[in-house]
Amino acid sequence: MSTEPLSLLAPDGTFTAHAGPAGPAGPFGPAELRALHRDMVMTRRIDTEAIALQRQGELGLWPSLLGQEAAQVGAGRAATPRDVVFPTYREHGVAWCRDVDPVSLLGLFRGTTLGGWDPASNNFQLYTLVIGAQTLHAVGYAMGIVRDGDVGTGDPGRDRAVLVFLGDGSLSEGETNEAFVWAAAQSLPIVFFCQNNQWAISSPYSVQSRVPVAQRAQGFGFPGVRVDGNDVLACLSATRDALDSARAGNGPTLIEAFTYCRNPHTTSDDDGRYRSGSENDAWAARDPIERLRRHLVSSGAADAAHFAKLEAQERALGERLRTGCRALPDPPPDSSFRNTYVDLPAELAGQLSEHTEFVAAGQEDAR
Amino acid sequence: MSTEPLSLLAPDGTFTAHAGPAGPAGPFGPAELRALHRDMVMTRRIDTEAIALQRQGELGLWPSLLGQEAAQVGAGRAATPRDVVFPTYREHGVAWCRDVDPVSLLGLFRGTTLGGWDPASNNFQLYTLVIGAQTLHAVGYAMGIVRDGDVGTGDPGRDRAVLVFLGDGSLSEGETNEAFVWAAAQSLPIVFFCQNNQWAISSPYSVQSRVPVAQRAQGFGFPGVRVDGNDVLACLSATRDALDSARAGNGPTLIEAFTYCRNPHTTSDDDGRYRSGSENDAWAARDPIERLRRHLVSSGAADAAHFAKLEAQERALGERLRTGCRALPDPPPDSSFRNTYVDLPAELAGQLSEHTEFVAAGQEDAR
Amino acid sequence: MSPTAMAHALNAGLRRAMEDDDRVVLIGEDIGRLGGVFRVTDGLQKDFGDLRVVDSPLGEAGIVGSAIGLAMAGYRPVCEIQFDGFVFPAMNQIVTQLAKYRHRAEGRASLPVVVRIPVGGGIGAIEHHSESPEAYFAHTAGLKVVCPSSPQDAYDLVRQAVRSDDPVVFLEPKRSYWRKGELDLDAVPAPVERARVLRAGDDVTVVTYGALVPVALEVARICAEEGRSAEVIDLRCLSPIDDATILDSVRRTGRLVVAHEASRTAGLGAEIAARVQDRAFYSLEAPVQRVTGYDTPYPPSRLEEDWLPGVDRVLDAVDRTFEH
Amino acid sequence: MSPTAMAHALNAGLRRAMEDDDRVVLIGEDIGRLGGVFRVTDGLQKDFGDLRVVDSPLGEAGIVGSAIGLAMAGYRPVCEIQFDGFVFPAMNQIVTQLAKYRHRAEGRASLPVVVRIPVGGGIGAIEHHSESPEAYFAHTAGLKVVCPSSPQDAYDLVRQAVRSDDPVVFLEPKRSYWRKGELDLDAVPAPVERARVLRAGDDVTVVTYGALVPVALEVARICAEEGRSAEVIDLRCLSPIDDATILDSVRRTGRLVVAHEASRTAGLGAEIAARVQDRAFYSLEAPVQRVTGYDTPYPPSRLEEDWLPGVDRVLDAVDRTFEH
Numbered sequence A, B: 001m002s003t004e005p006l007s008l009l010a011p012d013g014t015f016t017a018h019a020g021p022a023g024p025a026g027p028f029g030p031a032e033l034r035a036l037h038r039d040m041v042m043t044r045r046i047d048t049e050a051i052a053l054q055r056q057g058e059l060g061l062w063p064s065l066l067g068q069e070a071a072q073v074g075a076g077r078a079a080t081p082r083d084v085v086f087p088t089y090r091e092h093g094v095a096w097c098r099d100v101d102p103v104s105l106l107g108l109f110r111g112t113t114l115g116g117w118d119p120a121s122n123n124f125q126l127y128t129l130v131i132g133a134q135t136l137h138a139v140g141y142a143m144g145i146v147r148d149g150d151v152g153t154g155d156p157g158r159d160r161a162v163l164v165f166l167g168d169g170s171l172s173e174g175e176t177n178e179a180f181v182w183a184a185a186q187s188l189p190i191v192f193f194c195q196n197n198q199w200a201i202s203s204p205y206s207v208q209s210r211v212p213v214a215q216r217a218q219g220f221g222f223p224g225v226r227v228d229g230n231d232v233l234a235c236l237s238a239t240r241d242a243l244d245s246a247r248a249g250n251g252p253t254l255i256e257a258f259t260y261c262r263n264p265h266t267t268s269d270d271d272g273r274y275r276s277g278s279e280n281d282a283w284a285a286r287d288p289i290e291r292l293r294r295h296l297v298s299s300g301a302a303d304a305a306h307f308a309k310l311e312a313q314e315r316a317l318g319e320r321l322r323t324g325c326r327a328l329p330d331p332p333p334d335s336s337f338r339n340t341y342v343d344l345p346a347e348l349a350g351q352l353s354e355h356t357e358f359v360a361a362g363q364e365d366a367r
Numbered sequence C, D: 001m002s003p004t005a006m007a008h009a010l011n012a013g014l015r016r017a018m019e020d021d022d023r024v025v026l027i028g029e030d031i032g033r034l035g036g037v038f039r040v041t042d043g044l045q046k047d048f049g050d051l052r053v054v055d056s057p058l059g060e061a062g063i064v065g066s067a068i069g070l071a072m073a074g075y076r077p078v079c080e081i082q083f084d085g086f087v088f089p090a091m092n093q094i095v096t097q098l099a100k101y102r103h104r105a106e107g108r109a110s111l112p113v114v115v116r117i118p119v120g121g122g123i124g125a126i127e128h129h130s131e132s133p134e135a136y137f138a139h140t141a142g143l144k145v146v147c148p149s150s151p152q153d154a155y156d157l158v159r160q161a162v163r164s165d166d167p168v169v170f171l172e173p174k175r176s177y178w179r180k181g182e183l184d185l186d187a188v189p190a191p192v193e194r195a196r197v198l199r200a201g202d203d204v205t206v207v208t209y210g211a212l213v214p215v216a217l218e219v220a221r222i223c224a225e226e227g228r229s230a231e232v233i234d235l236r237c238l239s240p241i242d243d244a245t246i247l248d249s250v251r252r253t254g255r256l257v258v259a260h261e262a263s264r265t266a267g268l269g270a271e272i273a274a275r276v277q278d279r280a281f282y283s284l285e286a287p288v289q290r291v292t293g294y295d296t297p298y299p300p301s302r303l304e305e306d307w308l309p310g311v312d313r314v315l316d317a318v319d320r321t322f323e324h
């Protein structure tokens, strides 16, 4: 396995075509390039606004993706609407690509919900906080696709695949590895997209492994691919190829997008304790958005007017997030009771009356 | 990785030297060859007697190792007394090599104990029934060896390693894979010895994976080696090399001993439901003991007198097992209470008196 | 109606569930050609194919985790855990995912997953093959936990479990697998959540479930000989607990014995005692007695007979309730 | 003696344990350079090196499983599970291996492993970061379960836990990490298994542990204003439970309220109620009342304040015991 990551777009914005398994990647049309750039810009704006909201006390916590926009937008845009996506808790950029209302991403971190959107309506599952757990759900969903007969038919309106996100740290969880076992043995239509941002909170990747993430797949007998995670075009191409292969019935792929999260693990984390600012600077120089912007400019795909319009859209999004966040309703006090089971069991109904009386008495007192 | 297993001794008993990583394996002296043959013969006798005891109702269950003697004796003899061995529930041949009293292997299956021997006294841990669980204990033990400074010193009286056994089925458990993660990342002195007997109860290996067991190690970044599991010399050489490497501080190895268990999973299993007798016949023709016996005879390393003496030893062992099994004492009725904690907690002491009174009353009634 | 073993009744129930709904998929170790180590799924792979009866890799997290994914994809998976002691590798998927998903999804989505587990001791088995893990599940909000004691109930409950949109942990008492009972394939099943009064009585109530139900009935028979009338309640659904049925009984009898094989501390007996002392405080003529496995790991099988609650121990407990 | 936060007391206790015995090894995610997400191990890797303070791979089964192996090799490992909700991947190692090993080994060998887990809610956290899993462990024979409520106790108990030859699940109430209290580094510690009467009283007993201890004390203060004298017992050791101390109290007061954050069904409150109604049947003037988290998954943090037992709910329960 080559450990040199696939790269199409250099940090300075120059493009080099590359023959992937599914033929040469690119050229990408100017509209597509602009759209990808816009996705990344908007994703970053979601992130920036959320961090600000956290600082203002509107959110309890926010896991920033700063620097991972290319990986998320590349992978997110590679999936078709019929593909099913399983995120971790950091896939705000993928959520954007799946048309999930960005305001609804905030509820989990504001404490108004543990979910926030309908997992069925955008084929974008709920965030999963337990590291690795979602990889097995993704496997099960892929088993469902096989049972639906929606794989390897050659009909693009029918074939589907699962795209599941995971972090470098999650490679050490037993469940993630079980997911690899199942996917490989049953040759399931699934793509494991690992954003190797090189850190699991304070643990550098060397705590987990001495070999690249992508190599893990070989041990299970399916292909592992390494891409420059700050290169949206490489991420898009590799994920498209892998999803095509999965939909065609050729089984799973593990993609390692080699990247870096320039913010601490979450807003609660203090990364000054465990890593140096210079590492951060080096990765800032490889910024995924700046890279594509340069390409857009140098290739003439976008002009100043375009960027000005984009900035206005960004600002509007920021405004929407700020207003939307504050307007997120508190969940009704009975919601946990009502959502535990389909029908409220008698004992729990009793506990709910206890609770309702108690809450009412509290409101009474407060008045 | 070559998937052709390392083989030194052909089924017909011809020997071919082979250069392993630690130099050429063999030649093996006649005394060593006789000893290995004797170990396998005695191991098989333990197995045969235990099966008979189970049929007579003396044991509740017995997991036979028929056909896996070479793998177990080869690996078992590769370990030095200072190395620490972690078995599954089928390593009767390894137990033999570790000088564990064979009678004590029976208690677990007779229901007189859940253990049966002192794990410390022979550096042979207790049988573990939960698939994969022991691999992590082995990892922890290897971490202990590192902390003791007993690795890579070059002093053969000091350096030690861990040898942990596992089955092909266990490769699918998350915990086994976590063990690989830890062993690789910390470059621990540990050898994973997997007897790929091609079945996990009724599941052929294809249910677990489409690539050889040994290949799994590559995904984690350490070497995987495939050996003919019915060739005691190949198993011995490969395990010695791997243990040497581990003791020298070069980290873990996964050995796949490709073999076959010619008896059902346990005496409770009915393998007629899921596999064919012809498969069994093919593997009987590759019998590990017969193979070495042929070599002993053709090379002149053993004569008829030797085999006659061995048969007498075998018979004596059988006798000892039969008598010993029936003589295994029932555990004292208070043993579970006393062995749960170092000091009996008050509540449990109360439960123990309840129990003691109850048992005494029962004995009263019986009288 | 014909006498049928519980294992066969379960097989019939699963078969019927698979016929009724082609989105029912079974997943587990050795459930295909072998038919499961207890033969509960015997013949189902042959008849429904290996896409619907899946011989899984050896990993319990994978079994439950993939079942969750299948449920998300619209299927109704039924997992088999081979033995009680081997459910713990799946605990993360069960507790943090399966049980919580509907709540996380704000009621928008449910996970109709059944996790079948053979449970309990008394079969002379080796370690990890005789455990009673029900309290872990009953303490986990979001799960239903059921445990049949008869072939008819096994058949009915397994079909209802498959139809349930809530996740169900389905405990099958191993000791009862080969006990026979009448089975009517078309009987109208009792509601899952209802405990059942198996024998009416006035002097003392005995509550239990699973393999101890026959023990409780034998106790009631002996009590009757001694002139005491014991009411026997089969809990059936261990979570949520039908305390109404228990309270009805205890309000009449004033005495309660709860029996289970699981260890005592923080077991279901504790919960039932806690509720009854609260809700029937003035009816109780004696403290609720628990007859349970002890607070030790399950012992070697040579000791299990005395370790497990049996007729004599339950009788002793009944006696204790009359000492007050 | 100086006012110290519980997190710092734990740090001091671990440091002292490591100084006292060089076979003490800490293992966990982010416990090294970061000092743990709650900084409990702050500075320890710097001072004791990375062989004794191990930043582990991200796998809880690996953390506990490797700790078991280290213990077999003669070490005394102290694991950190990063949050309560993430202990479940380690459940197999804890329940089937750690808890049962001494029993399996017929008392020949023990596993002196400590599993530290920050627990409980009320800190505005996201899902899985506010759980109270103690009942799972208390129901598992072979484990000791302890939970300090003050810096002094945290310091004493963690040192005792490390010295214990039995495996200890050590629960650290997150809400109390930054509460300060007096800390005497050389005080003679109370025995681990003993509950502690924190405030004497005659009319009603309130039993709790961890983060609810200050709540119970506040309840007692308010009761006093209302002319009721409440005795407050801090359980400290959740398994084995020191019911002697509770029974002593209830035999005097006749009334008992048990409070915990964990869900009600089959929680520790059930166990305590079950024991007390049995062993102090004639002393009870009212049924034992439980004030607990409800039988739902832990709610979104906006709802946690009302979901968690607080002063008002405990006071209500006290009132209920006087209605009888």
Ligand SMILES: Cc1ncc(C[n+]2csc(CCOP(=O)(O)OP(=O)(O)O)c2C)c(N)n1
Residues within 6 Å of the ligand: A090, A129, A130, A131, A166, A167, A168, A169, A170, A171, A197, A199, A200, A201, A265, D029, D058, D060, D082, D086, D089
């Ligand atoms: C099972 C489990 N253990 C521990 C945690 C605590 N935790 C949250 S994020 C994290 C690190 C994850 O690292 P990685 O997988 O690389 O993802 P990243 O955060 O870098 O995106 C940890 C340890 C968790 N969420 N789940």
Ligand SMILES: Cc1ncc(C[n+]2csc(CCOP(=O)(O)OP(=O)(O)O)c2C)c(N)n1
Residues within 6 Å of the ligand: B090, B129, B130, B131, B166, B167, B168, B169, B170, B171, B197, B199, B200, B201, B265, C029, C058, C060, C082, C086, C089
């Ligand atoms: C965690 C766990 N799950 C299931 C089982 C039941 N079980 C016992 S042996 C076995 C098959 C093991 O196969 P393998 O690892 O190949 O070892 P072999 O028996 O072939 O030696 C299974 C599924 C178990 N013991 N532990």
Ligand SMILES: [Mg+2]
Residues within 6 Å of the ligand: A167, A168, A169, A195, A196, A197, A198, A199, A200, A201
């Ligand atoms: Mg990471």
Ligand SMILES: [Mg+2]
Residues within 6 Å of the ligand: B167, B168, B169, B195, B196, B197, B198, B199, B200, B201
């Ligand atoms: Mg096998």
